[in-house]
Amino acid sequence: MRNIFHLRLQDIELQAERTIDRTLQTKPIAIISSHHDNGSVIALSSEAKEEGLFNGIKIQIARKMSHSVRMLPYNQNLYRQVHESLYQTIRNYTPLFEPELFGQYYMDMTGTSGLLGCMNDVGMHITRDIKNQLNLKSKIGISSNKLVSKISTEVVPETVWEIKNGNEPNFIAPLSPTFLPIYKEAFIKKVIRFLMLKSISQVQDILKIPQLAPIIFGRYYSHLSMQAFGRDISLVHPLLEKIKITEQKVLSQDTNDYQLLQCIVRELSGHIGFKMRSSHRLAKYIYIEIHYTDGFLNKKRSKLNSNDDHAIINICTSLLKKVFTRRNRVRSLIVTATDLFPASKQLYLFNQKETKQNSISSALDKIRFKFGEHHIHNGFSSKNYH
Amino acid sequence: MYSATTFKNYLHATKKLDMPYLAITEVNGLWGFIHFITIAKDYGIKAIAGSNIITEKYEAIILVETEEGFSNLCKILSDLHLNKTFSLLDILKKYHSGLFILSHQKYTLDKLINIIPQSHLFIELRPGVDEMLTKQWEEELNISSIATGDVYFMYKNDIHTHKILRAIHYNTTLSRLDKSQYKSDNHWFRNKENMKDLFPNSIEAIHNSYKLAQQCKTNWDFSNTIFPNIGKGGSKTNNPNKTLKELTLQGAKKRYNKITSHIQKRINYELDIIIQKGFATYFLIVCDIVKQTKSTIGRGSGASSIISYCLFITQVDPIKYNLQFERFIHPERIDMPDIDIDFPWDERDDILKYIFNMYGDKHTAMVSNQVFLQPRSAIREVGKVYGLSNEEIKSVTKRIGYHTRHRKLASWVKTDNRFKNINLDKTLEEILIQSEKIIGALRNSSVHPGGVIIVPDEIQKYVPVLKTPKDVQIVEWEKDQVEDSGLLKIDILGNRSLAVVRDTLNQLGLYRNKYMDYHQIKSTEDIKTIELMKSGRTMGIFYIESPATRQLLAKSQHIDFEHVVIYSSIIRPAANRFINLMLERIHGKPWKLLHPDLLCLAESYGIMVYEEQVSTVARKIAGFGYAESDYIRKVISRSSLAHTVPYWKQKFIKGANKNGYTTELAEKLWAMIESFSGYSFCKPHSASYAMLSFTCAYLKSHFPAEFLASVISNQGGFYSTYAYMSEAKRFGIYILKPHINLSQKKYKGKGNKIRMGFMAIHHLQEKAINSILDERKNSDFRSLDDFLLRTDIHMADAMALVNAGCFIELCSQMNHREIALKTASFYLQPLEERNPVEIKINTLSLTHNEKITLEIESFGFPISEHPLKKYHSFIQYRVQKAIYIHKLYRKKVVFAGVLITRKITATKSKAAMEFVTFEDETDIYECVMFPEIYKKYGDLLNWETLFLVHGKIEKSFNVYTLTISRLESLQRTVDVKLVG
Incomplete structure (x- = not known):
């Protein structure tokens, strides 16, 4: 029988800020992406929410709506430190942990009861350690799988809550079907809404009818069955080496200027190329993701077989053409290289062009290493765009 | 879409530069030709007809020399529009007589030289064309050059506006506009000196353009009517x-x-x-x-x-x-x-x-x-070019009326209170500035x-x-x-409303065996009809259902055919002050005509109400002839002639003085004439419509269920479906939800019930409705299984029917969830293997709230209860009831209200105010928001539907209204109180 912990620190950024500055304890605060008018709110305290603000709202509008909300910029350094400290604390208990989102972690504590004692007590210790070391509030849900543990920290107000093995279906039965990850599927959402199933227990009732359930839920039947009865066989994946390189640009001013977006994509892909070459890696795929101001996002990918600037930039600009299909303004662009693998230095004996491109990239890299990455950039960069 | 510069601008510039001729050569059409020659006449400029033909292969400018040439140009343009394989060369072979042809393309000229006589074919020397090249062509082809401006905008820096218009035309963004899709900044309106600077080596070509202009037709006369004269x-x-x-x-x-x-x-x-x-x-x-x-x-x-x-x-x-x-x-x-x-x-x-x-x-x-770009559409189109999302655009346009006349959009948005919550950043400001410039540009033809x-x-x-x-x-x-x-x-x-009358009579025939002929209905003397009109309960009745007219009928208490004709004519935006004057006179206040010679106004209490009274007064007092007096009503009503109003006012007053009438009288009469701006009606028109109003009122008073069912079915009335349903309830009519065996597509009424039609169900497709009705011709559905097996519709349609409760009565032994389960399980089987599945599962019946939620999802509003019922416990001791409004005169009150309709208007000093109609569970009531209150709360009406309305009850001619002092969102107030 497994013992899976889900550790949740609610509004971790806000907690971190309030730890640093105690005067913010009861004040309405908002964490913002940047002080640009174009920036948006990332996290809000409950006091700020009462003033009508919500996540994602533009800063300019937030300022008009509430004069008392304190706007704090996203403090990446602070949050990274908090993250590192949490890792240290968690590592003291188990080497097998998986960060899910910032402030949420799975811990596989299977087999540790002999060493550490009763799981409930272990949970209390963990939360106490976090409180003592970082002065942050946390909760832990304990069950035999990730799904139920996570739901537990979401709905149960207690600091530590254990769901005994076998009791998972009963625990989640009274909850809304929206807690099930599979609810995100459009088909499931549609069917559940049409059948007016208000609780997971009602879903369970239908799933218990073998001649009906497979018809109703179709190809989602088996997944839904697992989740609706609180079963989840997914493993806790340990923290692996970063398997992707991402470069992102949030525009200071939303735009639909295609030429400007091209410049930005070229810049970002140049940075990606540099990082790949610095770590002697190639990538199997490269993605371009475009976020529009109305929340819509579009993503395309292509295969990548080189890490020189010229190749990457060409592929990325052609991806941009495919991904930028709307007239709406763009808020941010993300370029990601994934499925990285080690690169071996390859001499192109017969391909002069490739050799030349590689040489140029190498030469530029030398300058970047010597003077800094941002001390040399191409003429097509957005800094030069008029 | 090429240019935002108006004919007036071009003609004004032409006049200023002392140029006697102007040719407007619109691309591939004569879209505004008649307007052009009308305005040109006012400016004393000789107008030349022409068109700039642009096809994939060839381009040419065609100018009209003769009447025959004009007909030929019309035929050429028609062929261009209608013929997919249009060939400029082929069509010119047939229809070149009376036309001058110009082209800047050598290969076009090479082809045309064999078709067009040399006296009528010219090289067009336009910006971008090499002067030296044209001289070579002159020699080679032995034809002359004509210098043209190839003008697309007035000034050089109008290029940005031009590009925006092209981006709108191509439905793209500025950065994605190709160079071939717009003109360079060289295509602006030049004077003679500018042309000489442009073409310093082609003075002869510049002079040739004048000579050519002199040869073109400019004596346009469209006074003869073209009669059909065919059988x-x-x-x-x-x-x-x-x-x-x-x-x-x-x-x-x-x-x-x-x-x-x-x-x-x-x-x-x-x-x-x-x-x-x-x-x-x-x-x-x-x-x-x-x-x-x-x-x-x-x-x-x-x-x-x-x-x-x-x-x-x-x-x-x-x-x-x-x-x-x-x-x-x-x-x-x-x-x-x-x-x-x-x-x-x-x-x-x-x-x-x-x-x-x-x-x-x-x-x-x-x-x-x-269709011309107006403020709303201009902002929408320019916003799209600049990449604004639909919500961002709507947040501005939602606050702008369809008929607004504001042109200075940027300053209006900065200063008017209705826009106070808008985030006016640099981009939006730029959009507003550009939108101002393109208002009035032709968007498309429909x-x-x-x-x-x-x-x-x-x-x-x-x-x-x-x-x-x-x-x-x-x-x-x-x-x-x-x-x-x-x-x-x-x-x-x-x-x-004609369809409403037809459908009402059909229902009476079908369901009550009562057959009536539309032409035989004697409504004008019917007591019940008159009483209904007096009460102002005329929602759904053609022509007299607006809040303003309902109130006017109730205030007057004087109903007969002649008076209804007057009332329906006097309800005009600019005639408000005359309405009260008329009401006073109807209620007995002594009055006399402004002058004994104004007998034509006697039938309407001395007030100008009909268009022909304008003409009669213009003839009688100012001595205008028939034609002039007729024209004056066009001048007042058409915005395109608004610039001539001061001239006609002067003429009217002078004419009056000449006939011995005082300036004071003339000015009073002119004030009445000006109240006809926008729109107005002649007496016969109003009389025709009043006759239909009486017919509708007759049907409503005698057969309200059938009538209101027809009103809702035919849609397009002044009010929403919800409002008409509420009206039906106020007439004691029960609303029955759709029934799979008893409903038709449309609503149907009988006695004191209205059965909702399938058309009321959201997301139910028309073809599904037709399929159900076709199948039902064989026999009614005996059970849900029977329905599932016999009909061929999509699952989404079946779900819509289930959610609308269409099977509740047919499957009385099943609750909603069981019906939903049975339906879903049927449609989710593979098509070839579908069979109804036996449902043996205990499910809960719907709670009351769930039922209401479903009704709102299916129909847009609850049927089983009033939207305010949910808030009963909160409001019952806090609000008064609208049905007792007559007992609350001069008192401060709070009413709960569902928004029914609203109308933004302006005071004399052009401050925005609003008339709003609300209803509570007991009655409908009219409110007014004066400018200060409108500034504070007007925006709330854009976003909310349920309100707490604070204000004071006023009375005018025994009709009660509420003057709003404060407006609250009911939902938000309740939420805050609950949280608090």
Whole structure:
């Protein structure tokens, strides 16, 4: 029988800020992406929410709506430190942990009861350690799988809550079907809404009818069955080496200027190329993701077989053409290289062009290493765009 | 879309530069030609007709030399629009006579030299073309060069606006606009000196353009009316005058029990004029069209003709109601007035089809509707070019009325309170500035709702034609240009209320065995009808259902046909101050005419109400002739002629003084005349419509369920479906939800019940409805299984039916969830293996809240209870009831309210204010928000539907209204109180 912990620190950024500055304890605060008018709110305290603000709202509008909300910029350094400290604390208990989102972690504590004692007590210790070391509030849900543990920290107000093995279906039965990850599927959402199933227990009732359930839920039947009865066989994946390189640009001013977006994509892909070459890696795929101001996002990918600037930039600009299909303004662009693998230095004996491109990239890299990455950039960069 | 510069701007500049000629050569059309020559006349500039033909292969400018040339140009443009394989060279071979052709393309000129005489073919030297090259071509082709400006905008820095227009045209963004899709900044309006600077080596070409202009036609005259003069099937009629006389006599016998000498005299008088002016065929055509359906109504000035009445074109007896024929046609009138006829809106397309089949494409076309960019649409289009999302655009346009006249958008948005919550950043400001510049630019052409033109020979001879995406043939010109060009149109318009009347009578026949003839309904003396109108409970009744009219009827307490005609005419935006004056006089306040010579105003309490009173006063007081007095009402009502109003005012006052009337009297009369701006009606038109109002009121008062069911089914009324349903409830009618076996597509009424139709169900497709009704012809559905097996519809449609409760009565032993489960399990099986599944599972019945939620999802509003019921416990001790408004006069009150309708208007000092109609569970009530309050709370009405309305009860002529002092969102107030 497994013992899976889900550790949740609610509004971790806000907690971190309030730890640093105690005067913010009861004040309405908002964490913002940047002080640009174009920036948006990332996290809000409950006091700020009462003033009508919500996540994602533009800063300019937030300022008009509430004069008392304190706007704090996203403090990446602070949050990274908090993250590192949490890792240290968690590592003291188990080497097998998986960060899910910032402030949420799975811990596989299977087999540790002999060493550490009763799981409930272990949970209390963990939360106490976090409180003592970082002065942050946390909760832990304990069950035999990730799904139920996570739901537990979401709905149960207690600091530590254990769901005994076998009791998972009963625990989640009274909850809304929206807690099930599979609810995100459009088909499931549609069917559940049409059948007016208000609780997971009602879903369970239908799933218990073998001649009906497979018809109703179709190809989602088996997944839904697992989740609706609180079963989840997914493993806790340990923290692996970063398997992707991402470069992102949030525009200071939303735009639909295609030429400007091209410049930005070229810049970002140049940075990606540099990082790949610095770590002697190639990538199997490269993605371009475009976020529009109305929340819509579009993503395309292509295969990548080189890490020189010229190749990457060409592929990325052609991806941009495919991904930028709307007239709406763009808020941010993300370029990601994934499925990285080690690169071996390859001499192109017969391909002069490739050799030349590689040489140029190498030469530029030398300058970047010597003077800094941002001390040399191409003429097509957005800094030069008029 | 190329330019935002108006004809007026170009003509103004031309005049300033002392240039005597101007040619406007619109791309591939003569879209605004009639307007152009009208304005050119005002400026004393000689207008040249032409077009800039741009095709994939060839480009040429065509200018008109003769009348024949104009016809040829119309034919060329028609071919361009209609012929997919249009070839400029081929068409010019046929139709080059009377035209001058210019081209800047060598290969085009090479081809044209063999088709066009050298005297009529020229090289166009335009910006971007090499002067030296053109000189070579001159030698080679032995033809002259003409220097042109190839103008697309007024000033060089208008290039950005031009690019925006091109981006709108191509539905793209500025950065994605290709260079070939817009002009360079070289295409601005140059004077002679600028042209010399541009083409320093081609002075002769510049002089040639003047010489060419002198040869072009500029003496435009469209005063002659072009009569159809054809009979059925396009053949000429034999003796239309005789036929008209015979039909008139036959109709008169049906209309009047006895044809008195007075009636005969009137008939003879009208026939004489009609025949003398050659209008007989036109009447016969209209008479034939009208016969194609049972219920029609002739509107406009045609209702004053006894001939129209006898031919059953119109429904109002002009003798009984004192309608003057001269309003329709008078001896001095040269142009033919239009006859406008309304048909049931869903039969209109069939009527148009009939006309086109009868007279053919060669002779017939519809009038177009030229859609120009207005503030809302301009902001929307420019916003799209700049990449704003739909929500961002809506956040601005939602606050702007469709008929706003504001032009300085940027300063308006900065200063007007209704925009206070808008995030006005640099981009939005830029958008507003650019939007200002493109207001008035032609966006696209569509079909006029009903204008049809029939000509005797070939329509392409008079105006270019094109086809809409729905394959309807239209002319390039909209209705004003069509009227001014002498083309005769018949307005075939759709009228929802005629369909309401038809459907009500159908229901009475079908369900009550009560058959009534539309023409035989005697409504004007019916007591119940009159009492209904007096009460102001006229929602759903044609022409008199707006809040303003309802209040006016209730305030007047004086209802008869003549008065209703007055009321429906006086409700105009600019006539508010005269309404109260009239009410005082109706209620007995002593009054006298402003002058004894103003007897024409006696019937309307001394106040100008009808358009013909304007004309009569202009003739009587200012000494205008028939034509001028007629023209004055056009001047007042048309925005395109608004610039001439000061001139006509001066002329009116001078004329009055000349006839011995004081300036004070003249100014008072002119103030009344100016109240006709925007829109206004003539008495025959109002009388026609009032007759339909009475018919509707009769049906509502005697058969409210059938009537309101028809109103809702035909949609398009002043109010929403919810509002009409509420009205039905106030008449004691029960609303029954859709039933799979008992509902039709439309709503149907009987006695004190209305059964909702399938059309009420959101997300239910029309083809699903048709499929159900077709299958039901065999027999009713016996069970849910029976329905599932017999019908072939999509799952989404089945879900919509289930959610709407269509099976609740049929499957009384099952609850909603079981029905949903059974339905889902059927449709989620593979198509070939579908069979109803036995459901053996205990499910809970719907809670009350769930039921209401489903109703809102299915119909848009709850049926089982009033939207305010949910808040009963909160509001019951906090609010008063609207039904007791008469007991709360001068008291401060709080009413709960569902928003029914609203109208933003302005005070005399142009401050925005609003009239709002709300309802609570007991009644409907009218409110007013004066400017200060509107500034504070007006925006709330854009986002909320349930309110707490604070204010004071006022009274005017025994009608009570609420003057709002504060407005709260009911939902938010309750949420805050609960959280608190």
